[in-house]
Amino acid sequence: MKDLTLGTLIAVFxxxxxxxxxxxxxxxxxxxxxxYVFVLIRDRxxxxxxxxxxxxxxxxxxxxxxxxxxxITHSRLSDLGGPVDxxxxxxxxxxxxxxTAILVYTVQSLISRPSAD
Amino acid sequence: xxxxxxxxxxxxxxxxxxxAAASFAAPREAAAQVATNANIVIIGAGAGGTALANRLVRRxxxxxxxxxDPRVDHLYQPGLSLVAAGLKPADYVVSKTTDWLPRGVTLxxxxxxxxxxxxxxxxxxxxxxxxxxxxxxxxxxVLDHDAIEGFSLDMVGQNGIGAxxxxxxYAAATWQAAQAFTEDGGIxxxxxxxTEMKCAGAPLKHAFLxxxxxxxxxxxxxxxxxxxxxxxxxxGVPIVAEKVRMLFGDRGIETSMQHTLTAIDAGAKRAxxxxxxxxxxxxxxxxxxxxxxxxxxxxxxxGLSWADKWTDQGWVECDMASLRHLRYDTVWALGDVxxxxxxxxxxxxxxxxxxxxxxxxAAIEERxxxxxxGGYTSCPMITRVGRAMxxxxxxxxxxxxxxPGVIAPLEELWISWLMKEVALKPTYNAMLRGxx
Numbered sequence: 217m218k219d220l221t222l223g224t225l226i227a228v229f230x231x232x233x234x235x236x237x238x239x240x241x242x243x244x245x246x247x248x249x250x251x252y253v254f255v256l257i258r259d260r261x262x263x264x265x266x267x268x269x270x271x272x273x274x275x276x277x278x279x280x281x282x283x284x285x286x287x288i289t290h291s292r293l294s295d296l297g298g299p300v301d302x303x304x305x306x307x308x309x310x311x312x313x314x315x316t317a318i319l320v321y322t323v324q325s326l327i328s329r330p331s332a333d
Numbered sequence: 334x335x336x337x338x339x340x341x342x343x344x345x346x347x348x349x350x351x352x353a354a355a356s357f358a359a360p361r362e363a364a365a366q367v368a369t370n371a372n373i374v375i376i377g378a379g380a381g382g383t384a385l386a387n388r389l390v391r392r393x394x395x396x397x398x399x400x401x402d403p404r405v406d407h408l409y410q411p412g413l414s415l416v417a418a419g420l421k422p423a424d425y426v427v428s429k430t431t432d433w434l435p436r437g438v439t440l441x442x443x444x445x446x447x448x449x450x451x452x453x454x455x456x457x458x459x460x461x462x463x464x465x466x467x468x469x470x471x472x473x474x475v476l477d478h479d480a481i482e483g484f485s486l487d488m489v490g491q492n493g494i495g496a497x498x499x500x501x502x503y504a505a506a507t508w509q510a511a512q513a514f515t516e517d518g519g520i521x522x523x524x525x526x527x528t529e530m531k532c533a534g535a536p537l538k539h540a541f542l543x544x545x546x547x548x549x550x551x552x553x554x555x556x557x558x559x560x561x562x563x564x565x566x567x568x569g570v571p572i573v574a575e576k577v578r579m580l581f582g583d584r585g586i587e588t589s590m591q592h593t594l595t596a597i598d599a600g601a602k603r604a605x606x607x608x609x610x611x612x613x614x615x616x617x618x619x620x621x622x623x624x625x626x627x628x629x630x631x632x633x634x635x636g637l638s639w640a641d642k643w644t645d646q647g648w649v650e651c652d653m654a655s656l657r658h659l660r661y662d663t664v665w666a667l668g669d670v671x672x673x674x675x676x677x678x679x680x681x682x683x684x685x686x687x688x689x690x691x692x693x694x695a696a697i698e699e700r701x702x703x704x705x706x707g708g709y710t711s712c713p714m715i716t717r718v719g720r721a722m723x724x725x726x727x728x729x730x731x732x733x734x735x736x737p738g739v740i741a742p743l744e745e746l747w748i749s750w751l752m753k754e755v756a757l758k759p760t761y762n763a764m765l766r767g768x769x
Contacts, residue, residue, distance in 0.1 A: 295717075
Protein backbone atom coordinates (compact mmCIF):
# COMPACT_ATOMS: atom_id res chain seq x y z
CA MET A 217 0.00 0.00 0.00
CA LYS A 218 1.52 3.30 -1.08
CA ASP A 219 1.19 6.25 1.29
CA LEU A 220 -1.09 4.65 3.86
CA THR A 221 -2.15 7.87 5.58
CA LEU A 222 -5.25 8.82 7.53
CA GLY A 223 -6.41 10.76 4.47
CA THR A 224 -6.07 7.66 2.28
CA LEU A 225 -7.96 5.55 4.80
CA ILE A 226 -10.79 8.07 5.03
CA ALA A 227 -10.94 8.23 1.21
CA VAL A 228 -11.16 4.42 1.05
CA PHE A 229 -13.90 4.25 3.71
CA UNK A 230 -15.86 6.97 1.92
CA UNK A 231 -15.71 4.84 -1.22
CA UNK A 232 -16.79 1.68 0.65
CA UNK A 233 -19.88 3.16 2.30
CA UNK A 234 -20.45 6.35 0.35
CA UNK A 235 -19.50 9.66 1.95
CA UNK A 236 -22.91 10.23 3.61
CA UNK A 237 -23.23 6.77 5.15
CA UNK A 238 -19.59 6.75 6.31
CA UNK A 239 -19.73 10.16 7.97
CA UNK A 240 -23.24 9.38 9.26
CA UNK A 241 -21.93 6.25 10.96
CA UNK A 242 -18.88 8.11 12.25
CA UNK A 243 -21.12 10.83 13.72
CA UNK A 244 -23.45 8.18 15.19
CA UNK A 245 -20.50 6.43 16.85
CA UNK A 246 -19.32 9.74 18.31
CA UNK A 247 -22.85 10.56 19.55
CA UNK A 248 -23.27 7.17 21.24
CA UNK A 249 -19.83 7.49 22.85
CA UNK A 250 -20.58 11.02 24.04
CA UNK A 251 -23.95 9.88 25.38
CA TYR A 252 -22.21 7.06 27.24
CA VAL A 253 -19.75 9.49 28.82
CA PHE A 254 -22.68 11.82 29.56
CA VAL A 255 -24.69 9.20 31.47
CA LEU A 256 -21.58 8.12 33.40
CA ILE A 257 -20.92 11.71 34.48
CA ARG A 258 -24.58 12.42 35.12
CA ASP A 259 -25.11 9.32 37.26
CA ARG A 260 -21.62 9.48 38.84
CA UNK A 261 -21.72 5.70 39.20
CA UNK A 262 -21.94 2.51 37.22
CA UNK A 263 -25.34 0.88 37.44
CA UNK A 264 -24.45 -2.77 37.81
CA UNK A 265 -27.94 -3.89 36.86
CA UNK A 266 -27.67 -2.06 33.54
CA UNK A 267 -24.12 -3.26 33.18
CA UNK A 268 -25.31 -6.87 33.57
CA UNK A 269 -27.74 -6.53 30.68
CA UNK A 270 -25.04 -4.78 28.68
CA UNK A 271 -22.69 -7.70 29.36
CA UNK A 272 -25.36 -10.21 28.39
CA UNK A 273 -25.80 -8.42 25.09
CA UNK A 274 -22.09 -8.67 24.27
CA UNK A 275 -22.13 -12.17 22.74
CA UNK A 276 -25.07 -11.10 20.57
CA UNK A 277 -23.09 -8.10 19.32
CA UNK A 278 -20.00 -10.23 18.72
CA UNK A 279 -21.92 -12.82 16.71
CA UNK A 280 -23.80 -10.17 14.76
CA UNK A 281 -20.58 -8.39 13.80
CA UNK A 282 -18.90 -11.60 12.63
CA UNK A 283 -22.01 -12.73 10.76
CA UNK A 284 -22.22 -9.35 9.02
CA UNK A 285 -18.61 -9.48 7.83
CA UNK A 286 -18.87 -13.10 6.65
CA UNK A 287 -22.13 -12.41 4.85
CA ILE A 288 -20.92 -9.39 2.88
CA THR A 289 -17.65 -11.08 1.85
CA HIS A 290 -18.77 -14.55 0.66
CA SER A 291 -16.69 -16.17 3.42
CA ARG A 292 -17.08 -18.92 5.98
CA LEU A 293 -15.39 -19.62 9.30
CA SER A 294 -13.36 -22.36 7.63
CA ASP A 295 -11.65 -19.71 5.49
CA LEU A 296 -9.59 -18.51 8.45
CA GLY A 297 -6.11 -19.54 7.34
CA GLY A 298 -3.48 -18.07 9.65
CA PRO A 299 -2.79 -16.29 12.94
CA VAL A 300 -3.56 -12.85 11.48
CA ASP A 301 -6.97 -14.15 10.38
CA UNK A 302 -7.76 -15.25 13.94
CA UNK A 303 -6.65 -11.85 15.24
CA UNK A 304 -8.86 -10.04 12.72
CA UNK A 305 -11.74 -12.37 13.51
CA UNK A 306 -11.42 -11.79 17.27
CA UNK A 307 -11.04 -8.06 16.63
CA UNK A 308 -14.31 -7.94 14.69
CA UNK A 309 -16.07 -9.93 17.43
CA UNK A 310 -14.61 -7.72 20.17
CA UNK A 311 -15.61 -4.54 18.34
CA UNK A 312 -19.15 -5.85 17.93
CA UNK A 313 -19.34 -6.90 21.61
CA UNK A 314 -17.99 -3.64 23.05
CA UNK A 315 -20.02 -1.47 20.69
CA THR A 316 -23.21 -3.32 21.60
CA ALA A 317 -22.45 -3.16 25.34
CA ILE A 318 -21.91 0.61 25.23
CA LEU A 319 -25.04 1.07 23.13
CA VAL A 320 -27.21 -1.10 25.42
CA TYR A 321 -25.90 0.54 28.59
CA THR A 322 -26.37 4.04 27.20
CA VAL A 323 -29.87 3.39 25.90
CA GLN A 324 -30.95 1.95 29.27
CA SER A 325 -29.48 4.90 31.13
CA LEU A 326 -31.13 7.44 28.86
CA ILE A 327 -34.50 5.70 29.17
CA SER A 328 -34.47 5.22 32.94
CA ARG A 329 -32.93 7.62 35.48
CA PRO A 330 -30.71 6.12 38.24
CA SER A 331 -33.58 6.45 40.72
CA ALA A 332 -35.49 3.87 38.70
CA ASP A 333 -32.92 1.17 39.55
CA UNK B 334 10.97 22.36 -23.74
CA UNK B 335 7.83 24.09 -22.58
CA UNK B 336 6.32 27.50 -22.41
CA UNK B 337 7.07 28.77 -18.97
CA UNK B 338 5.08 31.85 -18.15
CA UNK B 339 6.02 32.31 -14.55
CA UNK B 340 9.38 33.54 -13.40
CA UNK B 341 10.85 31.83 -10.37
CA UNK B 342 9.71 34.72 -8.15
CA UNK B 343 6.19 34.66 -9.58
CA UNK B 344 6.14 30.95 -9.17
CA UNK B 345 7.36 31.05 -5.60
CA UNK B 346 4.83 33.74 -4.81
CA UNK B 347 2.06 31.77 -6.39
CA UNK B 348 3.24 28.62 -4.70
CA UNK B 349 3.32 30.31 -1.32
CA UNK B 350 -0.09 31.91 -1.92
CA UNK B 351 -1.47 28.63 -3.16
CA UNK B 352 -0.11 26.80 -0.15
CA ALA B 353 -1.58 29.36 2.23
CA ALA B 354 -4.95 29.15 0.50
CA ALA B 355 -4.82 25.37 0.41
CA SER B 356 -4.06 25.16 4.11
CA PHE B 357 -7.31 26.97 4.81
CA ALA B 358 -9.49 25.66 2.03
CA ALA B 359 -8.44 22.06 1.65
CA PRO B 360 -6.22 20.57 4.31
CA ARG B 361 -5.69 17.42 2.21
CA GLU B 362 -3.74 19.30 -0.45
CA ALA B 363 -0.14 18.90 0.58
CA ALA B 364 1.73 20.05 -2.51
CA ALA B 365 1.70 23.63 -3.74
CA GLN B 366 0.18 24.50 -7.09
CA VAL B 367 2.48 25.18 -10.02
CA ALA B 368 1.55 27.92 -12.48
CA THR B 369 1.95 27.03 -16.13
CA ASN B 370 0.15 27.31 -19.43
CA ALA B 371 1.41 23.91 -20.56
CA ASN B 372 -0.73 21.96 -22.94
CA ILE B 373 -1.03 18.38 -21.70
CA VAL B 374 -2.71 15.66 -23.72
CA ILE B 375 -3.51 12.30 -22.12
CA ILE B 376 -4.45 9.49 -24.49
CA GLY B 377 -6.79 7.22 -22.55
CA ALA B 378 -9.17 7.90 -19.66
CA GLY B 379 -8.82 4.51 -18.02
CA ALA B 380 -7.29 3.92 -14.60
CA GLY B 381 -4.01 5.67 -15.43
CA GLY B 382 -5.27 8.61 -17.46
CA THR B 383 -8.09 9.42 -15.04
CA ALA B 384 -5.97 9.22 -11.88
CA LEU B 385 -3.26 11.34 -13.49
CA ALA B 386 -5.76 13.98 -14.67
CA ASN B 387 -7.18 14.29 -11.16
CA ARG B 388 -3.73 14.75 -9.66
CA LEU B 389 -2.48 17.17 -12.32
CA VAL B 390 -5.56 19.36 -11.95
CA ARG B 391 -4.70 19.81 -8.29
CA ARG B 392 -1.03 20.41 -8.86
CA UNK B 393 -1.17 22.72 -11.87
CA UNK B 394 -2.65 26.19 -12.19
CA UNK B 395 -3.50 27.27 -15.72
CA UNK B 396 -2.54 24.10 -17.57
CA UNK B 397 -4.73 22.86 -20.39
CA UNK B 398 -5.40 19.15 -19.82
CA UNK B 399 -7.14 17.19 -22.56
CA UNK B 400 -8.08 13.51 -22.35
CA UNK B 401 -8.84 11.48 -25.43
CA ASP B 402 -11.00 8.40 -24.99
CA PRO B 403 -14.01 7.16 -26.96
CA ARG B 404 -15.13 4.70 -24.27
CA VAL B 405 -18.34 5.73 -22.50
CA ASP B 406 -17.92 3.11 -19.77
CA HIS B 407 -15.11 2.93 -17.27
CA LEU B 408 -14.29 -0.65 -16.27
CA TYR B 409 -12.97 -1.72 -12.89
CA GLN B 410 -11.00 -4.53 -14.47
CA PRO B 411 -9.73 -6.19 -11.26
CA GLY B 412 -13.37 -7.17 -10.64
CA LEU B 413 -13.72 -9.24 -13.81
CA SER B 414 -12.32 -12.37 -12.10
CA LEU B 415 -15.09 -12.11 -9.49
CA VAL B 416 -17.79 -11.64 -12.16
CA ALA B 417 -16.50 -14.71 -14.04
CA ALA B 418 -16.84 -16.80 -10.87
CA GLY B 419 -20.41 -15.73 -10.19
CA LEU B 420 -19.38 -13.74 -7.11
CA LYS B 421 -20.35 -10.32 -8.45
CA PRO B 422 -22.83 -9.14 -11.10
CA ALA B 423 -21.55 -7.71 -14.38
CA ASP B 424 -22.43 -4.15 -13.40
CA TYR B 425 -20.05 -4.39 -10.41
CA VAL B 426 -17.22 -3.36 -12.74
CA VAL B 427 -19.02 -0.71 -14.80
CA SER B 428 -19.18 3.04 -14.26
CA LYS B 429 -19.06 6.04 -16.57
CA THR B 430 -15.79 7.52 -17.77
CA THR B 431 -17.14 10.98 -17.01
CA ASP B 432 -18.00 10.02 -13.39
CA TRP B 433 -14.35 10.25 -12.40
CA LEU B 434 -13.04 13.23 -14.34
CA PRO B 435 -12.42 16.49 -12.49
CA ARG B 436 -13.68 19.88 -13.54
CA GLY B 437 -11.10 21.79 -15.48
CA VAL B 438 -10.14 19.05 -17.92
CA THR B 439 -11.49 18.45 -21.41
CA LEU B 440 -12.60 15.00 -22.47
CA UNK B 441 -12.76 14.42 -26.20
CA UNK B 442 -14.75 11.23 -26.76
CA UNK B 443 -12.64 10.17 -29.70
CA UNK B 444 -9.68 7.87 -30.14
CA UNK B 445 -6.21 9.01 -31.12
CA UNK B 446 -5.80 8.32 -34.84
CA UNK B 447 -2.21 9.46 -35.31
CA UNK B 448 0.56 10.65 -33.03
CA UNK B 449 3.46 12.69 -34.37
CA UNK B 450 6.00 12.90 -31.54
CA UNK B 451 8.39 14.98 -33.68
CA UNK B 452 5.85 17.73 -34.38
CA UNK B 453 4.09 17.12 -31.03
CA UNK B 454 0.67 16.72 -32.56
CA UNK B 455 -2.09 14.18 -31.95
CA UNK B 456 -4.86 13.79 -34.47
CA UNK B 457 -8.17 12.36 -33.29
CA UNK B 458 -10.42 9.88 -35.05
CA UNK B 459 -12.78 12.79 -35.71
CA UNK B 460 -10.05 14.79 -37.43
CA UNK B 461 -9.21 17.26 -34.62
CA UNK B 462 -5.58 18.34 -34.39
CA UNK B 463 -4.22 18.65 -30.86
CA UNK B 464 -0.83 20.26 -30.26
CA UNK B 465 0.81 19.31 -27.00
CA UNK B 466 3.73 20.29 -24.80
CA UNK B 467 3.50 17.02 -22.88
CA UNK B 468 1.88 13.78 -23.97
CA UNK B 469 0.91 10.88 -21.73
CA UNK B 470 0.18 7.67 -23.59
CA UNK B 471 -2.25 5.58 -21.54
CA UNK B 472 -4.67 3.91 -23.97
CA UNK B 473 -4.47 0.45 -22.40
CA UNK B 474 -3.97 -2.57 -24.60
CA VAL B 475 -5.95 -4.55 -27.15
CA LEU B 476 -6.97 -8.19 -26.92
CA ASP B 477 -6.13 -9.99 -30.15
CA HIS B 478 -8.97 -12.50 -30.23
CA ASP B 479 -8.46 -13.15 -33.93
CA ALA B 480 -5.10 -14.73 -33.14
CA ILE B 481 -6.96 -17.81 -31.82
CA GLU B 482 -8.18 -19.64 -34.90
CA GLY B 483 -11.77 -20.82 -34.74
CA PHE B 484 -12.62 -18.48 -31.84
CA SER B 485 -14.75 -15.37 -31.80
CA LEU B 486 -16.28 -13.41 -28.94
CA ASP B 487 -19.86 -14.36 -29.83
CA MET B 488 -19.02 -17.92 -28.76
CA VAL B 489 -18.33 -16.93 -25.16
CA GLY B 490 -20.79 -18.48 -22.72
CA GLN B 491 -21.80 -21.36 -24.98
CA ASN B 492 -20.36 -24.79 -25.62
CA GLY B 493 -18.04 -24.51 -22.64
CA ILE B 494 -16.15 -21.41 -23.80
CA GLY B 495 -15.10 -18.65 -21.43
CA ALA B 496 -13.08 -15.44 -21.95
CA UNK B 497 -13.29 -13.16 -18.94
CA UNK B 498 -10.85 -10.47 -20.11
CA UNK B 499 -13.15 -9.29 -22.91
CA UNK B 500 -15.40 -7.17 -20.68
CA UNK B 501 -18.22 -7.38 -18.13
CA UNK B 502 -20.81 -9.06 -20.36
CA TYR B 503 -18.24 -11.64 -21.48
CA ALA B 504 -17.08 -12.21 -17.91
CA ALA B 505 -20.72 -12.88 -16.95
CA ALA B 506 -21.11 -15.20 -19.95
CA THR B 507 -17.89 -16.93 -18.91
CA TRP B 508 -19.53 -17.72 -15.58
CA GLN B 509 -22.50 -19.29 -17.41
CA ALA B 510 -20.16 -21.68 -19.21
CA ALA B 511 -17.99 -22.26 -16.14
CA GLN B 512 -20.98 -22.84 -13.89
CA ALA B 513 -22.29 -25.58 -16.20
CA PHE B 514 -18.85 -27.20 -15.95
CA THR B 515 -18.85 -26.98 -12.13
CA GLU B 516 -22.13 -28.92 -12.17
CA ASP B 517 -21.58 -31.40 -15.00
CA GLY B 518 -17.83 -31.98 -14.66
CA GLY B 519 -15.56 -33.12 -17.49
CA ILE B 520 -12.24 -31.60 -18.53
CA UNK B 521 -11.54 -27.97 -17.67
CA UNK B 522 -8.76 -26.33 -19.67
CA UNK B 523 -7.29 -23.03 -18.47
CA UNK B 524 -4.94 -21.11 -20.77
CA UNK B 525 -2.89 -17.94 -21.02
CA UNK B 526 -1.12 -16.20 -23.93
CA UNK B 527 2.56 -16.06 -24.86
CA THR B 528 2.60 -12.24 -24.93
CA GLU B 529 2.88 -9.85 -22.02
CA MET B 530 -0.53 -9.63 -20.42
CA LYS B 531 -2.47 -7.62 -17.90
CA CYS B 532 -2.68 -9.21 -14.46
CA ALA B 533 -0.76 -12.42 -15.04
CA GLY B 534 -2.40 -13.80 -11.89
CA ALA B 535 -5.90 -13.78 -13.37
CA PRO B 536 -5.56 -17.02 -15.39
CA LEU B 537 -4.46 -18.77 -12.20
CA LYS B 538 -7.22 -17.18 -10.13
CA HIS B 539 -9.85 -18.38 -12.57
CA ALA B 540 -8.51 -21.94 -12.40
CA PHE B 541 -8.39 -21.83 -8.59
CA LEU B 542 -11.88 -20.36 -8.25
CA UNK B 543 -13.61 -22.74 -10.64
CA UNK B 544 -11.84 -25.70 -8.98
CA UNK B 545 -12.98 -24.52 -5.55
CA UNK B 546 -16.57 -23.94 -6.66
CA UNK B 547 -16.66 -27.40 -8.29
CA UNK B 548 -15.34 -28.92 -5.05
CA UNK B 549 -17.87 -27.06 -2.90
CA UNK B 550 -20.66 -28.21 -5.23
CA UNK B 551 -19.59 -31.81 -4.56
CA UNK B 552 -18.63 -32.44 -8.17
CA UNK B 553 -14.84 -32.46 -7.94
CA UNK B 554 -14.73 -36.22 -8.49
CA UNK B 555 -16.10 -35.94 -12.01
CA UNK B 556 -13.97 -32.98 -13.11
CA UNK B 557 -10.37 -32.78 -14.35
CA UNK B 558 -8.39 -29.55 -14.32
CA UNK B 559 -5.60 -28.71 -16.75
CA UNK B 560 -3.62 -25.47 -16.82
CA UNK B 561 -1.81 -24.94 -20.13
CA UNK B 562 0.59 -22.02 -20.59
CA UNK B 563 3.30 -21.00 -23.07
CA UNK B 564 5.79 -20.13 -20.33
CA UNK B 565 8.12 -22.50 -18.53
CA UNK B 566 6.86 -21.53 -15.07
CA UNK B 567 3.45 -20.84 -13.57
CA UNK B 568 4.29 -17.24 -12.58
CA GLY B 569 6.96 -14.73 -13.54
CA VAL B 570 8.27 -14.39 -9.98
CA PRO B 571 10.10 -17.65 -9.17
CA ILE B 572 9.20 -17.85 -5.48
CA VAL B 573 5.52 -17.35 -6.33
CA ALA B 574 5.72 -19.86 -9.20
CA GLU B 575 6.94 -22.49 -6.75
CA LYS B 576 4.14 -21.73 -4.32
CA VAL B 577 1.52 -21.97 -7.08
CA ARG B 578 3.10 -25.23 -8.26
CA MET B 579 2.64 -26.66 -4.75
CA LEU B 580 -0.95 -25.40 -4.52
CA PHE B 581 -1.77 -26.87 -7.93
CA GLY B 582 -0.33 -30.16 -6.68
CA ASP B 583 -2.53 -30.05 -3.58
CA ARG B 584 -5.59 -29.20 -5.58
CA GLY B 585 -5.02 -31.76 -8.34
CA ILE B 586 -4.65 -29.21 -11.15
CA GLU B 587 -2.45 -30.71 -13.89
CA THR B 588 -0.08 -28.43 -15.79
CA SER B 589 1.09 -28.43 -19.40
CA MET B 590 3.86 -25.85 -19.73
CA GLN B 591 5.20 -24.49 -23.04
CA HIS B 592 1.76 -24.91 -24.57
CA THR B 593 0.55 -21.92 -26.61
CA LEU B 594 -3.13 -21.99 -27.58
CA THR B 595 -3.42 -21.42 -31.34
CA ALA B 596 -6.86 -22.73 -32.30
CA ILE B 597 -10.07 -24.24 -31.01
CA ASP B 598 -12.62 -26.47 -32.66
CA ALA B 599 -15.78 -25.43 -30.84
CA GLY B 600 -17.88 -28.23 -32.37
CA ALA B 601 -15.50 -31.01 -31.38
CA LYS B 602 -14.50 -29.20 -28.14
CA ARG B 603 -10.83 -29.61 -28.97
CA ALA B 604 -8.00 -27.10 -28.48
CA UNK B 605 -4.78 -26.95 -30.48
CA UNK B 606 -1.50 -25.85 -28.92
CA UNK B 607 1.93 -25.06 -30.33
CA UNK B 608 4.61 -26.79 -28.27
CA UNK B 609 8.38 -27.22 -28.69
CA UNK B 610 7.63 -30.77 -29.91
CA UNK B 611 5.09 -29.66 -32.50
CA UNK B 612 1.33 -29.36 -32.39
CA UNK B 613 -0.63 -30.86 -29.52
CA UNK B 614 -4.38 -31.29 -29.18
CA UNK B 615 -6.39 -31.42 -25.97
CA UNK B 616 -10.09 -32.12 -25.52
CA UNK B 617 -12.09 -29.97 -23.15
CA UNK B 618 -15.57 -29.53 -21.74
CA UNK B 619 -14.76 -26.03 -20.51
CA UNK B 620 -11.97 -23.83 -21.87
CA UNK B 621 -10.88 -20.42 -20.63
CA UNK B 622 -9.29 -18.39 -23.41
CA UNK B 623 -7.03 -15.38 -22.89
CA UNK B 624 -5.86 -14.05 -26.25
CA UNK B 625 -2.49 -12.45 -27.06
CA UNK B 626 -2.30 -8.81 -25.95
CA UNK B 627 -0.71 -5.92 -27.80
CA UNK B 628 -0.40 -2.14 -27.82
CA UNK B 629 -3.12 -0.37 -29.82
CA UNK B 630 -2.41 0.07 -33.52
CA UNK B 631 -2.00 3.86 -33.23
CA UNK B 632 0.91 3.37 -30.83
CA UNK B 633 2.60 0.86 -33.05
CA UNK B 634 2.20 3.12 -36.09
CA UNK B 635 3.48 6.25 -34.36
CA GLY B 636 7.09 5.18 -33.87
CA LEU B 637 6.74 5.17 -30.08
CA SER B 638 7.24 1.40 -29.67
CA TRP B 639 10.43 -0.46 -28.87
CA ALA B 640 12.24 -1.40 -32.10
CA ASP B 641 14.12 -4.36 -30.64
CA LYS B 642 11.87 -5.69 -27.86
CA TRP B 643 8.35 -7.11 -27.92
CA THR B 644 8.30 -6.41 -31.67
CA ASP B 645 5.08 -8.39 -32.13
CA GLN B 646 3.41 -6.45 -29.28
CA GLY B 647 4.52 -2.83 -29.68
CA TRP B 648 4.78 -1.59 -26.09
CA VAL B 649 6.01 2.00 -25.69
CA GLU B 650 9.78 2.43 -25.42
CA CYS B 651 10.26 4.13 -22.08
CA ASP B 652 12.66 4.28 -19.17
CA MET B 653 11.61 1.66 -16.64
CA ALA B 654 12.12 3.98 -13.67
CA SER B 655 10.82 7.32 -14.97
CA LEU B 656 8.37 5.96 -17.62
CA ARG B 657 9.56 8.80 -19.87
CA HIS B 658 10.01 7.92 -23.52
CA LEU B 659 13.63 7.17 -24.33
CA ARG B 660 13.64 9.11 -27.61
CA TYR B 661 10.97 11.79 -27.06
CA ASP B 662 11.38 13.62 -23.76
CA THR B 663 7.90 15.18 -23.87
CA VAL B 664 6.20 11.76 -23.90
CA TRP B 665 5.43 9.43 -21.00
CA ALA B 666 3.89 5.95 -21.02
CA LEU B 667 1.45 4.95 -18.30
CA GLY B 668 -0.29 1.67 -17.51
CA ASP B 669 -0.64 -1.40 -19.71
CA VAL B 670 0.93 0.20 -22.78
CA UNK B 671 4.27 0.94 -21.10
CA UNK B 672 7.14 -1.20 -22.34
CA UNK B 673 8.46 -2.19 -18.95
CA UNK B 674 9.03 -5.73 -17.65
CA UNK B 675 6.27 -5.68 -15.03
CA UNK B 676 3.30 -3.61 -14.18
CA UNK B 677 0.18 -4.33 -16.20
CA UNK B 678 -2.11 -4.12 -13.18
CA UNK B 679 -4.23 -1.44 -11.50
CA UNK B 680 -1.91 -1.57 -8.48
CA UNK B 681 1.03 -0.78 -10.74
CA UNK B 682 -0.89 2.18 -12.15
CA UNK B 683 -1.31 3.47 -8.61
CA UNK B 684 2.47 3.47 -8.23
CA UNK B 685 3.16 4.79 -11.75
CA UNK B 686 0.80 7.78 -11.68
CA UNK B 687 2.78 9.81 -9.09
CA UNK B 688 5.95 9.12 -11.10
CA UNK B 689 4.50 10.51 -14.33
CA UNK B 690 2.92 13.41 -12.40
CA UNK B 691 6.31 14.27 -10.89
CA UNK B 692 8.02 13.84 -14.27
CA UNK B 693 5.70 16.35 -15.94
CA UNK B 694 5.84 18.86 -13.09
CA ALA B 695 9.62 18.55 -12.92
CA ALA B 696 9.78 19.25 -16.65
CA ILE B 697 7.57 22.32 -16.22
CA GLU B 698 9.75 23.54 -13.36
CA GLU B 699 12.91 22.60 -15.26
CA ARG B 700 14.28 20.48 -12.44
CA UNK B 701 15.13 16.80 -12.17
CA UNK B 702 12.26 14.48 -11.21
CA UNK B 703 12.48 12.77 -7.83
CA UNK B 704 9.92 9.95 -8.08
CA UNK B 705 10.79 6.60 -9.63
CA UNK B 706 8.85 3.43 -10.39
CA GLY B 707 10.48 0.24 -9.13
CA GLY B 708 8.18 -2.18 -10.91
CA TYR B 709 5.71 -2.55 -8.05
CA THR B 710 2.94 -4.93 -9.00
CA SER B 711 0.34 -6.42 -6.73
CA CYS B 712 -1.78 -9.49 -7.24
CA PRO B 713 -4.29 -10.61 -4.64
CA MET B 714 -4.01 -14.20 -5.83
CA ILE B 715 -7.36 -15.75 -5.00
CA THR B 716 -6.86 -19.44 -4.28
CA ARG B 717 -10.44 -20.24 -3.25
CA VAL B 718 -13.65 -18.42 -2.41
CA GLY B 719 -12.72 -16.91 0.96
CA ARG B 720 -8.92 -17.01 0.73
CA ALA B 721 -6.17 -15.25 -1.20
CA MET B 722 -2.45 -14.56 -1.13
CA UNK B 723 -1.50 -10.88 -1.15
CA UNK B 724 1.44 -11.08 -3.53
CA UNK B 725 3.40 -7.91 -4.20
CA UNK B 726 6.67 -7.78 -6.13
CA UNK B 727 8.96 -5.50 -8.13
CA UNK B 728 11.29 -5.50 -11.15
CA UNK B 729 13.83 -7.66 -9.27
CA UNK B 730 11.24 -10.36 -8.53
CA UNK B 731 11.63 -9.42 -4.87
CA UNK B 732 8.55 -9.74 -2.70
CA UNK B 733 7.66 -6.30 -1.33
CA UNK B 734 4.87 -6.92 1.19
CA UNK B 735 2.89 -3.87 2.31
CA UNK B 736 2.35 -5.38 5.74
CA PRO B 737 5.55 -7.31 6.48
CA GLY B 738 5.31 -9.59 9.49
CA VAL B 739 1.53 -9.18 9.58
CA ILE B 740 0.16 -10.42 6.26
CA ALA B 741 2.39 -13.19 4.91
CA PRO B 742 2.54 -12.92 1.10
CA LEU B 743 2.74 -16.64 0.37
CA GLU B 744 0.04 -17.79 2.78
CA GLU B 745 -3.57 -18.36 1.81
CA LEU B 746 -5.34 -15.95 4.13
CA TRP B 747 -8.87 -14.77 4.82
CA ILE B 748 -7.65 -11.20 5.47
CA SER B 749 -6.17 -11.05 1.94
CA TRP B 750 -9.56 -12.15 0.59
CA LEU B 751 -11.31 -9.50 2.69
CA MET B 752 -9.03 -6.90 1.14
CA LYS B 753 -9.84 -8.07 -2.38
CA GLU B 754 -13.59 -8.22 -1.66
CA VAL B 755 -14.06 -5.10 0.43
CA ALA B 756 -11.16 -2.71 0.17
CA LEU B 757 -9.72 -3.08 -3.31
CA LYS B 758 -12.43 -1.41 -5.35
CA PRO B 759 -12.77 1.52 -2.93
CA THR B 760 -8.99 1.92 -2.99
CA TYR B 761 -9.11 1.85 -6.78
CA ASN B 762 -11.87 4.46 -6.82
CA ALA B 763 -9.90 6.64 -4.42
CA MET B 764 -6.93 6.29 -6.77
CA LEU B 765 -9.06 7.37 -9.73
CA ARG B 766 -9.97 10.51 -7.82
CA GLY B 767 -6.28 11.09 -7.14
CA UNK B 768 -6.74 10.54 -3.42
CA UNK B 769 -4.81 7.32 -2.91
